[in-house]
Amino acid sequence: MKFAGYALVSTLALLGACSGGKQPDATAPAPTFHEIMKEKVDKNADALWDLTNTAISDDAGLDAGKLTDAQWTEMATRAEAVQQAALEIAAMPDPIVVAKPGVKIADEGIQGGHTAAMVQKEVDRNPQGLRDMSSTMAAHMGDMAKALRAHDAAKAGPLIDQLDGVCESCHLEYWYPTQKALIEKYGIKTK
Helix, strand or coil, X not given: CHHHHHHHHHHHHHHHHHCCCCCCCCCCCCCCHHXXXXXXXXXXXXXXXXXXXXXXXXXXXXXXXXXXXXXHHHHHHHHHHXXXXXXXXXXXXXXXXXXXXXXXXXXXXXXXXXXXXXXXXXXXXXXXXXXXXXXXXXXXXXXHHHHHHCCCHHHHHHHHXXXXXXXXXXXXXXXXXXXXXXXXXXXXXXX
């Protein structure tokens, strides 16, 4: 069985090399955590939420009757894009680089916001935790994409509702740790 797997991988690699397609630039720097979050996760999750917000039912679920086939497909595509981005983060080697020098992150410069250096400190403290949370996000988005591809509002709706919690659990650990401490001060569990 192992031989068949190796043969398949080798064949695919050979086909890719011979296809004449554009090969990845080995000299290009790997994307930073911030770049993946901004360009892949945020962009697609926000678009997914915008689409689902138009199809909320009277009981706050997902109303399949308010969605076209094109919208179901777009939502599934966006969920799959977030899944792939989460897998990319989960596979980042050490050291995980939060942002390029001089790049400001989302809330940097506003009261309560954190700098890239502050987030880097949190990531450096527990990079495997970040990878694990990214793997959790990838699994969640895979389940969501499957439900969306099946036009299953009963399964997709709760997964969409839970997405904010999946996102925030990581944000509180890495992006906004002082907010986590404030939330826990009032007896609210964050895990």
